[in-house]
Every structure is written in C-alpha cells, then in structure tokens.
Amino acid sequence: MIVLPLIERKRDGGRLAPDEWRALAEAYAAGAVPDYQMAALLMAIYFRGLDREEIGALTDAMLRSGAALDLSHLRVGRVDKHSTGGVGDKVSLVLAPIVAALGVAVPMMSGRGLGHTGGTLDKLESIPGFRTDLSLADAARQVEALGCALIGQTGEIAPADRRMYALRDVTGTVEAIPLIAASIMSKKLAEGLTGLVLDVKRGSGAFLPELDRGLELARTMIALGADHGCPTVALITAMDRPLGRACGNALEVEESVLALRGEGPDDLMTVTYALGAEMLLLGGACDTREAAHAAMRAVVADGRAAAKLAEIVEAQGGNPGVVEDPAVLPQAPVTRVWRAPRAGVVARIEPRAVGRGIIDLGGGRRTVADAVDPAVGFVITARPGDRVAAGAPLATIHARDEAGVEAGRAALEAAVRIADEAPPPLPLVSHRVTASGVEVLSPDPA
Amino acid sequence: MIVLPLIERKRDGGRLAPDEWRALAEAYAAGAVPDYQMAALLMAIYFRGLDREEIGALTDAMLRSGAALDLSHLRVGRVDKHSTGGVGDKVSLVLAPIVAALGVAVPMMSGRGLGHTGGTLDKLESIPGFRTDLSLADAARQVEALGCALIGQTGEIAPADRRMYALRDVTGTVEAIPLIAASIMSKKLAEGLTGLVLDVKRGSGAFLPELDRGLELARTMIALGADHGCPTVALITAMDRPLGRACGNALEVEESVLALRGEGPDDLMTVTYALGAEMLLLGGACDTREAAHAAMRAVVADGRAAAKLAEIVEAQGGNPGVVEDPAVLPQAPVTRVWRAPRAGVVARIEPRAVGRGIIDLGGGRRTVADAVDPAVGFVITARPGDRVAAGAPLATIHARDEAGVEAGRAALEAAVRIADEAPPPLPLVSHRVTASGVEVLSPDPA
Numbered sequence: 089m090i091v092l093p094l095i096e097r098k099r100d101g102g103r104l105a106p107d108e109w110r111a112l113a114e115a116y117a118a119g120a121v122p123d124y125q126m127a128a129l130l131m132a133i134y135f136r137g138l139d140r141e142e143i144g145a146l147t148d149a150m151l152r153s154g155a156a157l158d159l160s161h162l163r164v165g166r167v168d169k170h171s172t173g174g175v176g177d178k179v180s181l182v183l184a185p186i187v188a189a190l191g192v193a194v195p196m197m198s199g200r201g202l203g204h205t206g207g208t209l210d211k212l213e214s215i216p217g218f219r220t221d222l223s224l225a226d227a228a229r230q231v232e233a234l235g236c237a238l239i240g241q242t243g244e245i246a247p248a249d250r251r252m253y254a255l256r257d258v259t260g261t262v263e264a265i266p267l268i269a270a271s272i273m274s275k276k277l278a279e280g281l282t283g284l285v286l287d288v289k290r291g292s293g294a295f296l297p298e299l300d301r302g303l304e305l306a307r308t309m310i311a312l313g314a315d316h317g318c319p320t321v322a323l324i325t326a327m328d329r330p331l332g333r334a335c336g337n338a339l340e341v342e343e344s345v346l347a348l349r350g351e352g353p354d355d356l357m358t359v360t361y362a363l364g365a366e367m368l369l370l371g372g373a374c375d376t377r378e379a380a381h382a383a384m385r386a387v388v389a390d391g392r393a394a395a396k397l398a399e400i401v402e403a404q405g406g407n408p409g410v411v412e413d414p415a416v417l418p419q420a421p422v423t424r425v426w427r428a429p430r431a432g433v434v435a436r437i438e439p440r441a442v443g444r445g446i447i448d449l450g451g452g453r454r455t456v457a458d459a460v461d462p463a464v465g466f467v468i469t470a471r472p473g474d475r476v477a478a479g480a481p482l483a484t485i486h487a488r489d490e491a492g493v494e495a496g497r498a499a500l501e502a503a504v505r506i507a508d509e510a511p512p513p514l515p516l517v518s519h520r521v522t523a524s525g526v527e528v529l530s531p532d533p534a
Numbered sequence: 535m536i537v538l539p540l541i542e543r544k545r546d547g548g549r550l551a552p553d554e555w556r557a558l559a560e561a562y563a564a565g566a567v568p569d570y571q572m573a574a575l576l577m578a579i580y581f582r583g584l585d586r587e588e589i590g591a592l593t594d595a596m597l598r599s600g601a602a603l604d605l606s607h608l609r610v611g612r613v614d615k616h617s618t619g620g621v622g623d624k625v626s627l628v629l630a631p632i633v634a635a636l637g638v639a640v641p642m643m644s645g646r647g648l649g650h651t652g653g654t655l656d657k658l659e660s661i662p663g664f665r666t667d668l669s670l671a672d673a674a675r676q677v678e679a680l681g682c683a684l685i686g687q688t689g690e691i692a693p694a695d696r697r698m699y700a701l702r703d704v705t706g707t708v709e710a711i712p713l714i715a716a717s718i719m720s721k722k723l724a725e726g727l728t729g730l731v732l733d734v735k736r737g738s739g740a741f742l743p744e745l746d747r748g749l750e751l752a753r754t755m756i757a758l759g760a761d762h763g764c765p766t767v768a769l770i771t772a773m774d775r776p777l778g779r780a781c782g783n784a785l786e787v788e789e790s791v792l793a794l795r796g797e798g799p800d801d802l803m804t805v806t807y808a809l810g811a812e813m814l815l816l817g818g819a820c821d822t823r824e825a826a827h828a829a830m831r832a833v834v835a836d837g838r839a840a841a842k843l844a845e846i847v848e849a850q851g852g853n854p855g856v857v858e859d860p861a862v863l864p865q866a867p868v869t870r871v872w873r874a875p876r877a878g879v880v881a882r883i884e885p886r887a888v889g890r891g892i893i894d895l896g897g898g899r900r901t902v903a904d905a906v907d908p909a910v911g912f913v914i915t916a917r918p919g920d921r922v923a924a925g926a927p928l929a930t931i932h933a934r935d936e937a938g939v940e941a942g943r944a945a946l947e948a949a950v951r952i953a954d955e956a957p958p959p960l961p962l963v964s965h966r967v968t969a970s971g972v973e974v975l976s977p978d979p980a
Contacts, residue, residue: 092704092705095706096706099580122570122704123569123573124572124705125704125705127569127571127577127705128574128576131545131581132577132706134545134578258538258568258570260538260545260575
C-alpha cells in the first residue's frame with residue numbers, strides 16, 4: 089500500500105475515493121501501514137476535514153475491517169444509545185435495562201474511561217464477577233434471550249478503528265469531528281441496529297464544549313446513520329456539571345441501582361428518560377413521547393427495570409445481588425465528608441476537575457494500561473445554585489487511603505466554586521437533532 | 535518526554551519554547567519519542583508554521599543533538615555552498631576545488647540523490663575508490679591540509695535531523711519551509727563556517743518551483759544564518775531545464791572535470807562562477823565580484839583548480855587520474871543517440887522527466903536502500919531555444935542494457951518538447967538575497 093500520495097493529497101485539500109479508504113483501512117488493520125504515516129494523515133484530516141462521502145467511506149471501511157452483530161432475525165427494534173462522555177454519566181446503566189424491559193433490544197457496546205470522562209465498561213466491571221468481554225455470538229444470544237447485552241468493543245469489531253483510535257489518542261488528532269463520527273459510527277453500525285440515539289454533551293466538561301461543535305458532530309453522525317440505513321436522533325445535554333451525585337465506578341453503579349428502584353437524582357432521570365423516549369420511539373415500542381415516559385416510569389415503579397438489570401448482570405457472570413444490596417460492590421476503606429469552605433451559592437462544579445480528581449484517587453486511567461480502583465470517587469450532594477452555609481457538607485470523598493483523601497480534597501477545592509451569586513446552569517436537555525433539523529427543547533438562560 | 539501537549543499546542547496555532555524544542559530534539563534523537571508522534575507534530579507544523587525564534591531553536595536543537603566540525607583554529611574564511619537540488623546540478627564538484635584553490639576553506643557536507651534530483655555524494659562515489667564517509671576529525675585535518683573536504687552527513691552530525699528527515703520523506707511533510715530551513719541549516723552550521731552561500735533553484739524541476747516560495751526559503755535560511763553568526767547569501771538560479779549537458783553520476787563527474795579544465799558548458803560555468811564569487815567575497819579572498827570572477831577564471835585556466843580536485847580525490851582514496859582521463863570512470867555498456875522526432879525549436883527539457891529517467895535507468899533511488907548504477911544517464915546536447923532538424927542528434931542515452939535504452943528513450947520523449955516556437959527560459963541567475971533584501975540581477979522574460 090503506497091500511502092504517501094494519499095497523505096499529500098489530503099494535505100493539499102483533496103479527497104480520497106471510497107476504494108482508497110477501503111484499501112487504507114484494510115492495510116492499516118493488517119499492520120501494513122506504519123503508524124507514522126497514519127499519524128500524518130490523521131493530522132492532515134484534522135486540518136482539511138472529510139466530506140460526507142469520505143466520512144461514509146471511512147466508516148464503512150472501518151466497519152468492514154471486522155465482524156458485526158447479526159440480529160436481523162429478531163422481530164423487535166434494536167436501538168442503542170451513544171454518549172460523547174462526561175463525568176458522573178451513568179445513563180447507560182439505567183437506560184439499557186429500562187428500554188430492554190419495554191421490549192426494545194439494546195445491544196450496547198461501550199468503552200472504557202480515558203481522560204477526565206468515565207467509561208461504562210469500567211463501571212460495570214466494578215460489579216463482582218461481571219464480564220464485558222463476551223464474544224459477538226454470545227452477545228447476540230444474550231440480546232435474543234434478555235433483550236440486552238452490555239459489552240466492550242471486542243477485537244472482532246472494527247479493528248481498524250480500534251488501532252486508529254489508540255493512535256489518535258497520542259497524536260493530538262482526537263478532536264476532529266469527521267474522525268470522531270466515523271469512529272463512533274463504525275462501531276455502532278456493527279451492532280446491527282434499527283435505530284440509534286446520540287447523547288451529545290456540551291459545556292465545560294464535554295469532549296466538545298461548544299454547542300456549535302456538538303451540533304456539527306450530531307449532524308455528521310445523523311447523516312452517516314441515514315446513509316447506512318440506521319435512523320439516528322441526537323439530544324444535546326448538559327455537561328457543565330457532573331450528572332447525578334456519584335462520580336466513580338462502583339459509586340455510579342450504586343446510584344444506577346437506586347435510580348432503577350425509583351430513587352435516582354432528578355437530573356439523571358431527566359436525561360435518562362429523554363434519551364429513553366427517543367429509543368422507544370425509534371424501536372417502535374411507543375407511539376408518542378408521553379406514552380414512552382409513562383411506560384418508563386411504570387417499569388421503574390414496578391421493579392421490572394431493576395429485575396432486567398439483575399438478569400443482565402447474572403447472564404454476564406456478575407453478582408445479581410447488587411440490585412438488592414449495592415453493598416456487594418467494592419467499598420473504599422476511607423470516606424471523608426468535604427464541607428463548604430464559605431457560605432454562599434454553589435456557582436460551579438467543574439466536571440473536568442472532578443474527573444481528574446477520580447484519576448488522582450486511582451479510579452481512572454492516565455494511560456490505557458493503568459488499572460482502575462473501582463471503589464474510589466466522590467458523592468457530590470451539592471448542586472449548582474444551592475445556597476450553603478460555611479461548613480455544610482457538600483460531598484463525600486471515597487478513597488483508598490489518606491493520600492487519596494488529600495487528592496480528593498484538592499480536586500473538590502478546584503472543582504467547586506462558592507460565590508455570592510450563581511450563573512444559571514445549562515438546560516439539561518436543550519436540543520433535539522434529526523435528519524430534518526434542530527429543534528430547541530429548552531433555550532439557554534439569558 | 536510528554537509530547538502530546540506540544541502537538542496539541544502547535545496544532546492549535548501556538549508556539550513551542552526553545553527549551554521544549556531542545557528537549558524534543560534530544561529525546562527524538564535518543565529514540566524516546568515515537569515516530570508517530572513526531573509525524574503528527576510535523577504535519578501540524580506543515581499547516582501552522584514556525585516563527586523565527588522557533589526555527590532557530592529547532593535548528594539549534596538539531597545541531598546540538600550531534601557533533602560539529604571545529605575549524606576555528608584556521609586563519610582563513612570557511613565557506614560552503616548549499617543547493618536545494620536539481621537535475622544535472624554538478625556545481626559543487628566544480629565550485630569547491632575552484633574556491634579552495636583560491637584560499638577559502640570549503641568544508642562541504644553533501645547529500646545523496648532522492649526523488650528526481652541527484653546528490654553530490656553519489657556523483658563523487660562514481661570515482662573509483664572515492665570515500666565520502668570521513669570522520670569529522672579526518673575531514674577537519676583534510677580541510678586544514680588541502681582547504682577542502684567533500685563528505686557526507688555522518689552519524690555524528692545532527693542525528694535528530696537525520697531521523698526527522700527520513701520521517702518527513704514518508705509522511706508528506708518535506709515541503710514545509712521552516713522544516714527545510716532548519717534541516718539544512720542544522721547541518722551547515724555544524725561545519726564551523728564563517729559564511730554560507732545558498733543556491734535556491736526555481737522552475738519546474740526545482741524542489742520549490744515557485745519564485746516566492748524559493749525567496750521565502752532563502753530569507754528564512756538567511757535569518758537563521760544571521761541569528762547563528764554565519765553570514766549567508768542566496769542566489770536564485772534556474773531549474774526549468776537541466777544544468778549543463780550531463781545528467782547521471784559518472785557523466786556529471788566527467789563534465790565537472792572538463793569544466794575545471796576550461797571546457798565546461800556555459801550555463802554550468804555561469805552558475806558556478808556566480809556562486810563562487812559570493813563565496814570568495816564572504817571568505818575574504820576577494821574584495822569585488824569582478825576580482826573574484828577574474829581569479830576563478832585564472833585558476834581554471836592555469837590548472838590549479840583541476841589540480842585541487844585531484845588532490846582532494848587522492849586524499850579521499852579515489853583515483854586522481856580521473857582529472858587527466860575521465861575514462862577511468864565507470865562507463866555504460868550501451869550508448870545510443872536520441873534524435874529529434876520532428877523539426878522545430880527545442881521548447882522544453884523538463885528536468886523532472888530527465889531525473890525520473892535516470893532513476894528508470896538505475897542511476898537514482900526509489901528508496902533510500904536502493905543501489906545506484908553510476909555509469910548510466912544522459913548527455914543532452916540540445917538546449918532550449920535551439921532550432922533543430924528532424925533526426926538531428928539531441929542527446930545520448932547511457933544505459934546498462936537495451937531495456938535501459940528503452941527507458942531512457944521514453945524519458946527523453948517525455949522530457950523534450952519540440953515546437954514551432956519556444957518560450958524564453960528563466961534567467962540562469964535571477965536574484966541575489968541577503969539580510970538586507972532581494973536584488974534582481976536579471977529580470978524574468980516578459
């Protein structure tokens with residue numbers, strides 16, 4: 089494979105043909121294209137972009153570099169959700185059981201945490217015994233039997249993307265919308281979906297903080313979904329503060345279990361239900377958004393959603409007792425309350441600082457090889473806008489030892505700002521994006 | 535060494551501090567920075583550029599990654615010439631002995647051919663026995679004894695540049711002026727010079743065909759020279775046709791020998807003397823350009839320049855008899871005259887096509903590992919503007935075998951265009967660039 093002319097053409101603002109993308113992805117997956125040439129091409133793409141046909145061809149090429157879930161024999165809709173990632177974002181753990189309990193199949197492939205954001209796989213693996221490394225065949229069987237499987241990107245899925253993502257991560261080429269879209273969609277399209285819902289975060293803790301960039305990513309992925317016969321809808325949601333209270337792997341599983349038992353924090357439930365309604369509509373289980381919301385509340389209230397999680401956990405080797413008693417999760421040896429350093433209003437809870445704090449506690453990764461301590465993290469009970477007295481408890485640090493407590497304290501000091509006044513936070517669910525356009529659901533505060 | 539933030543900063547239009555360039559070059563030379571990260575950084579530099587201080591810091595860092603010639607004890611000026619490369623460009627072989635014969639030391643470090651342009655080292659090595667791999671210590675001794683050494687970039691010189699250049703060559707990042715300038719100057723500044731003359735080619739066969747890009751490169755290198763205490767002057771010369779008649783390693787040595795004996799083609803002598811005058815002025819051997827030209831003609835006429843080449847060849851293990859009898863050079867087994875396919879005027883002799891023809895004959899490299907056949911090439915006696923009859927001899931192909939003859943014929947057919955009218959060629963020496971500005975020596979034809 090002669091890659092240099094392709095690099096030069098993209099560098100000079102030209103385009104690559106579909107068969108060139110295909111040959112490139114195949115050769116790269118086979119190790120026949122050196123990483124340094126791919127890195128140069130990726131940086132050229134960062135500057136020059138890809139047009140819609142190129143993004144489609146690259147997505148297709150990465151998709152075809154591996155295997156796919158075959159769920160075409162199922163008679164029900166098959167819908168997944170993808171989030172661009174955030175801090176405290178445990179929506180998948182709550183959403184998948186709810187939607188599956190309502191008869192839409194959820195073949196959910198998730199990732200690990202890297203950078204300041206957490207990853208669903210790491211959260212799931214804090215459940216004792218839980219395995220995320222199912223083969224595609226086993227995952228397909230489980231989706232058929234239970235309506236849901238929660239798995240990782242196996243080596244079988246889009247190996248070209250897998251290698252390329254790892255390279256982007258160390259070459260400053262992560263934040264390129266065409267590459268982000270192609271990477272996400274090459275995996276999602278391998279799930280054999282009939283619909284896809286995107287949770288595109290915005291705000292300071294989001295991967296793409298600016299609304300216009302989030303909308304551009306949403307539109308790009310929606311177009312890709314449409315071109316591949318997978319109807320796709322995106323919601324723009326807030327990541328200017330952590331979602332829910334718990335931040336840290338086992339702590340987030342515990343909060344998810346509580347949410348499935350009807351005791352979830354309002355912000356988490358608002359986002360979960362908004363995404364769930366889109367999934368149920370796309371999956372054909374409900375005809376209206378109102379009906380979808382009612383159905384979701386019902387399966388939470390009557391215990392079917394929690395029972396579905398227990399089934400999934402058991403099927404994947406985990407201790408299903410976690411749904412009855414979250415105390416089976418790993419517990420941090422040291423907990424310490426963190427208190428308001430002054431009286432005032434909680435003006436900011438900066439997600440990136442919280443996410444970095446989890447890493448400092450040992451609960452996240454600095455490099456892909458790092459092990460993760462599942463027990464550590466924060467439970468932040470304060471919310472932006474809360475009026476607090478000096479010394480009021482705002483959060484609990486869950487740490488491995490006293491050094492962890494100190495790291496956690498430093499992180500919270502950096503993350504939480506108490507002031508005399510608080511600017512209004514972003515609306516939790518602000519925009520709905522479809523192939524037909526952008527609908528403003530909740531305008532930004534003036 | 536944590537490289538990712540540097541890549542991201544450059545990608546986003548920021549700058550790296552001098553100590554960051556130094557640490558980067560050191561780590562890269564030591565193999566502690568992976569090529570894929572350097573490739574991404576190089577592509578980001580391609581798009582974002584480097585400012586004058588950054589170019590200086592990078593040059594410095596690459597220079598300091600290795601050793602340097604120490605010639606500071608010499609009482610004479612030490613001046614080298616660098617060319618951006620061309621086809622038939624054997625100026626170095628003629629120029630170095632002439633200037634050295636006039637008392638200016640010429641510690642000349644040259645490169646190999648790659649792409650369509652030839653390399654001085656390959657030409658020199660066509661002289662039986664000639665060694666270009668002198669150590670720096672041996673080169674310094676030879677410069678002291680003879681006033682000249684003609685050597686390659688040893689592993690001691692700027693190893694960071696060496697590795698980076700190889701990487702640029704396969705990642706589409708060669709044509710970035712700050713990188714070109716830093717690469718050239720990191721090697722030239724290691725020669726312990728008191729002055730440097732640049733031959734910046736322009737025209738279709740040049741590395742940077744456009745005049746404005748050539749001028750930008752010249753200005754960048756002149757600024758770098760000034761910042762490092764090495765006065766630097768550039769001439770812009772024509773590479774819209776091959777220089778001289780001989781194209782191919784041994785053939786060019788033969789033409790160089792003839793030139794030193796006063797039988798060189800006019801265009802070669804014009805460029806050689808123009809560059810030589812600048813070297814003699816910078817080296818303090820002459821006070822005026824007119825005096826320099828007279829002095830150069832004198833050492834050619836009286837045989838001192840040819841004798842100097844013989845001394846250098848002998849000192850570097852080569853057969854000095856080449857100066858008396860160029861027939862000691864490797865001879866191609868097959869020669870074939872190539873004739874004008876029609877009557878008319880020679881409108882174009884395209885250097886890139888000629889250069890690629892040399893590669894097709896086996897006389898150049900497709901990859902750095904390729905061996906070079908020293909004997910093959912072309913002697914093109916036709917000049918742009920010549921009126922020719924159909925069937926008139928225009929060139930001789932020197933080939934290894936009949937297949938080579940065919941390849942050579944195809945190359946000449948592609949390179950030489952005969953038409954009813956010929957556009958005027960570029961002036962041979964058109965601009966002189968110094969730290970004070972650009973002087974037009976010969977305006978372009980209207």
